[in-house]
Amino acid sequence: MKKINIFSAAIATIGTVALLLTAGCGGQNGNAGTNNGNGENTNPQTQTVNITITGSDSMLHLCNNWAEEFMKNNKNYMITVNGGGSGVGIKALINGTTDIASASREMKSAEKDEAKANGNEAVENLVALDGIAIAINPENPVKDFTTVQLKDIFTGKKTNWKDFGGPDQKIIILSRESSSGTYQFFQEHVLAKENYAQTALLMPATSAIIDSVAQDKWAIGYVGLGYASEASSRIKVVPVKKDNASPAVMPSEATVKDKTYPIARALYLYTKTTSTSDTTKFIDFVLSPDGQNIVKEAGYITK
């Protein structure tokens, strides 16, 4: 009796595994099916056009929004968006394994040469701009920061507001989680790739940083410009100086566009001179008013 039980349990277990496996496969097939199904109603004989975008993690969300909107209107297109980082995207473009590379930095000239040598000469498309605002509590008297001062604060080198013309109070550092593109951008451009202070509070969302800055008098945080202007009644956005000699600049659409605000970057989509008309069609959409509207909605600045 005992033996039979163990035996039947084994059979049952194997049966369940098989069931789970088939269920998993079925799900995947189902998904692919719906994608194909979307394509059929406009033009039954057109084949699905596949476009891949690889690159910047901070542009992932933006690229996904573009891709979704584009596919809504062009049902026979299948756009796949991959992250990995700007460098990964550019590398993929050089090797010809992606159609479009998304990058939150300019391609270096060495990379451009390499692409050309591989027969994948790159075409630069500036698609959006991004500025990061420094937010403190409205009751904090500190007037401005230089980028070096920001580095000292966020790396934990200076921990008291009195070093910056404020009262004798400990600085509470608010940062995004390490998965955020803004976290990485800030680390690269303001912290000069140094580590954040271990005491930095890592907030799960931009809104959490804004709430905390609004509540805690001696907190400092960084947020995307789009979010900062929305919350301008609850937080104080402070101007930033490039260095001691330069003027303090408030972040705004204008100062990001004319590059006077120091914590800003341009976002690019790189294509190839040999790109198909399908790829250029997507880039045209991104640069169109509809595409740029998505930029605005995602909290970035139009080019």
Added chain:
Amino acid sequence: MQKWKEKAVKLGLLGASSTSILIVLLIFFYLIKEALPFALDPGLSSLSGSLWAPTSMLKESFGILPLLTGSLLVTAMATIIAIPVGVIAAIYISEIARPAEREVLKPFIELLAALPSVVIGFFGLVVFVPLVKSVFGLSTGLTALTGALLLALMAIPTIISISEDAISSVPSSYKQASLALGASKLETIFKITVPAALSGIVASITLGIGRVIGETMAVLMVTGNAAVVTMNPLTSVRTMTATIAAEMGEVAFGSHHYRALFWVALILLGITFALNILAQKALSKYKLG
């Protein structure tokens, strides 16, 4: 024919009930499979440090000490808060409360157990964070203590309902004997009933701790998530669960960081597994006794 049918049904039922065993085994298997390559490169010793900087651009560092101490600090404090409240409430409900009171108390406690943790987290963000900040005169209310208060809130219903079961299943002959010997009602409760139900109470506490240490959303929202090694309840801490939840979403597949997160998960699973076994042991003891 009839016999075969019966066998088939029996087999089906057995299959359905063994699915959960299978899933637990699969989870263990995949966690180990994803975590294991980390032991070869960069090696397990890199987990023992006290700096958690998995995305550092200078040198990645995967010391899980701050995450461990963060989880332990929050869990220990939550337990200290939840035990007296939960056990006393359970004693009151099962021994002292009138039936009418019981009818009101029990559904509310069950409701508290059913609240989604993100709702409790939101409540904590709005109520507890400013409260802790002003009571202790801190500059931010995002502290380990705030997280512990919320977690205690979640552990209390578990402790109450299982402890209450244990206390009310103490045979009434024990109590009658005690009262007949001249003990007062309070003496009977604390010297006879509670000791007799002790293993059930211990099990309820262990299960409560299990829930607390695995809780993610609420702690992610209110503890501030700073990866520092500290035993000060009024500073921010980063728990293991919050780390996995916050970082898994964007981590590069197969990277050291990815594998390190699986190690964190594996350690967490080990802890909760051990707690559950302890609770089972305690429970079976009180069922026999």
